[in-house]
Amino acid sequence: MARDNSIRLFDLVLDSGCTISPFVWRIKYALRHKGFDLDLVPNGFTGIKELTGGRSDRLPVIVDDGEWVIDSWKIAEYLDAKYPGRPMLYEGEGSKVLTKFVDRWLWRTAIGVWIRCYILDYHDLSMPRDHAYVRESRERILGGRLEEMQFGREQRLPKVPPALEPLRGLLKETKWLGGDRPNYADYCVLSQFLWCGSVAKIPPLHDDDPLKEYIDRGFDLYGGLGRHPGMHTLFGLPKAS
Amino acid sequence: MARDNSIRLFDLVLDSGCTISPFVWRIKYALRHKGFDLDLVPNGFTGIKELTGGRSDRLPVIVDDGEWVIDSWKIAEYLDAKYPGRPMLYEGEGSKVLTKFVDRWLWRTAIGVWIRCYILDYHDLSMPRDHAYVRESRERILGGRLEEMQFGREQRLPKVPPALEPLRGLLKETKWLGGDRPNYADYCVLSQFLWCGSVAKIPPLHDDDPLKEYIDRGFDLYGGLGRHPGMHTLFGLPKAS
Numbered sequence: 301m302a303r304d305n306s307i308r309l310f311d312l313v314l315d316s317g318c319t320i321s322p323f324v325w326r327i328k329y330a331l332r333h334k335g336f337d338l339d340l341v342p343n344g345f346t347g348i349k350e351l352t353g354g355r356s357d358r359l360p361v362i363v364d365d366g367e368w369v370i371d372s373w374k375i376a377e378y379l380d381a382k383y384p385g386r387p388m389l390y391e392g393e394g395s396k397v398l399t400k401f402v403d404r405w406l407w408r409t410a411i412g413v414w415i416r417c418y419i420l421d422y423h424d425l426s427m428p429r430d431h432a433y434v435r436e437s438r439e440r441i442l443g444g445r446l447e448e449m450q451f452g453r454e455q456r457l458p459k460v461p462p463a464l465e466p467l468r469g470l471l472k473e474t475k476w477l478g479g480d481r482p483n484y485a486d487y488c489v490l491s492q493f494l495w496c497g498s499v500a501k502i503p504p505l506h507d508d509d510p511l512k513e514y515i516d517r518g519f520d521l522y523g524g525l526g527r528h529p530g531m532h533t534l535f536g537l538p539k540a541s
Numbered sequence: 542m543a544r545d546n547s548i549r550l551f552d553l554v555l556d557s558g559c560t561i562s563p564f565v566w567r568i569k570y571a572l573r574h575k576g577f578d579l580d581l582v583p584n585g586f587t588g589i590k591e592l593t594g595g596r597s598d599r600l601p602v603i604v605d606d607g608e609w610v611i612d613s614w615k616i617a618e619y620l621d622a623k624y625p626g627r628p629m630l631y632e633g634e635g636s637k638v639l640t641k642f643v644d645r646w647l648w649r650t651a652i653g654v655w656i657r658c659y660i661l662d663y664h665d666l667s668m669p670r671d672h673a674y675v676r677e678s679r680e681r682i683l684g685g686r687l688e689e690m691q692f693g694r695e696q697r698l699p700k701v702p703p704a705l706e707p708l709r710g711l712l713k714e715t716k717w718l719g720g721d722r723p724n725y726a727d728y729c730v731l732s733q734f735l736w737c738g739s740v741a742k743i744p745p746l747h748d749d750d751p752l753k754e755y756i757d758r759g760f761d762l763y764g765g766l767g768r769h770p771g772m773h774t775l776f777g778l779p780k781a782s
Contacts, residue, residue, distance in 0.1 A: 392632035393720025398639035401711055405646060408707070466649070470642055479634025 306337035308363040310351060313342045314425045316530025320498045322411070323372040325491035325526075327360040330484060332522040334379050334386045344427040345434055373400075376484055389484035402477065403488040409463045411492055414504060417453035420446045422499040425530075457504055457537055464511060471514050482521065490518040494526050496534060503536040547578035549604040551592060554583045555666045557771025561739045563652070564613040566732035566767075568601040571725060573763040575620050575627045585668040586675055614641075617725050630725035643718065644729040650704045652733055655745060658694035661687045663740040666771075698745055698778055705752060712755050723762065731759040735767050737775060744777040 309331060312321040319325050331338055341351070349357045356370045362378075363369075369378045376389050377396070390396050415422075423434045423446050435446060442449060467489070470477070477485040493515050496504055505511065512535055519526030550572060553562040560566050572579055582592070590598045597611045603619075604610075610619045617630050618637070631637050656663075664675045664687050676687060683690060708730070711718070718726040734756050737745055746752065753776055760767030 391634075391636050393715075394718055394724050394726060395632050395636050395639065397711060397715050397718050397720065398636065398643060398726060400714075401646075401707065402639060402642055404707060404710070405642075466642065466645060469645070470638060473641075474634075474638050477635055477638050479638065483635050485635060485639060 306339040307331055308339040308341060310359050310361045311340045311342045312359045313344065314498060314530060315427045316425065317342060318498045318528040318530030320495060321359055322491040322495040324360040325494040326487040327372050327375050328525060329487035329521065330376050330379060330389055332525060333389060334383055344430040346430050399485040399488055402485055406489055406492050410460055411495065413456060413460050414496055416442065416449040417457055418499045420450040421501045425499055458540060461505055461509060468510050486518060493534060497531040500532045500534065503534055505534050506537050506539060507535050509535065547580040548572055549580040549582060551600050551602045552581045552583045553600040554585065555739060555771060556668045557666065558583060559739045559769040559771030561736060562600055563732040563736040565601040566735040567728040568613050568616050569766060570728035570762065571617050571620060571630055573766060574630060575624055585671040587671050640726040640729055643726055647730055647733050651701055652736065654697060654701050655737055657683065657690040658698055659740045661691040662742045666740055699781060702746055702750060709751050727759060734775060738772040741773045741775065744775055746775050747778050747780060748776050750776065
């Protein structure tokens, strides 16, 4: 059993202290869903290998009473397997498969576009000591200069809201993807909007987006877990005139 | 309890006797999943109102020991609620939400394109007495002449297989969407390929499509439920040269 009902989570944060990684965000929610307190260890993008005693160069990583678990999907499975008497993140094996499906769909649809719209903000908001690493690694992975990739985003951002219609349709019929209560599918989806809020110096969604109600409700969960002062508003993208 | 362990299902069939409706197909699988025998009442597209005693003009409709249930989503929920001791179609409320998501995603991705590629085959394969109704209703709904909509399909069909990549990715990691065993998410997905097989006079998928293994496994379930002699092969779409 987790000591003091808390589990240690290595966090991945920006200079403001706001979590950036969508995979860490979802685990913050998952731990609170299971009823645990968060024993957060804030970190930037660099030095993760040293912090985790050589165990991982990526986050999230948790330490539960001495037991290290690495990778968000593995952590979610671990939490349900180890604590089946607490609220479950997944309903069963099929729920894991379909959660991956909706998470990947949203990634292609939203973050797949947004990453190049916010990549310079992402760099500028990271800790100064991470700047060189963020620039080098993201320019290599995404294949371009940060400034050039972000340039012209005002033309690209309006393409995302219409593509989110399948999510809006679903949320017309249910309060949460988990039904009456949120579950890990919700945290995966919310974590992508949380990622965006952490880096978006200009908003990606329109003021009247029906998704706002769901996103606000999600950010308010667990005492406003998504309401870090470092977050930017997601709403206010101008409509095409 | 269903009399004789069988449930009556009003089927929607082509002239060959092969089921066409993807919503009927998924209920055929759902009933077998729950361990019931199928008491099929074959019908075409017309005369449904009379056959169901004025209860519905759409299929599927089931009659379970005198109780009529209409609409595939309602039937699936009914079966789990009424027979919770038999294998469940859904894992829980969240599973219903995510099943709708993957079903609608596939519909937009595959049937959304295929419908206009096969609409004349669809008409020609229906019962002669349904021809006038199928032509009038489909030309009205889809907004064009059947012949004109189907024309040029050789250019449009190759666009679907690449768009199915998210489903392929998922099925690399799991045997069924339901995990180790199929569940209603699988039947929803399979029913769309079954629909296609019932009408596709030329194949929509390439011979080497990794989806073939999953589709074949699904069609083989329950004694080859998807292997009606009226079905066409889904595989053999030529590759772009």
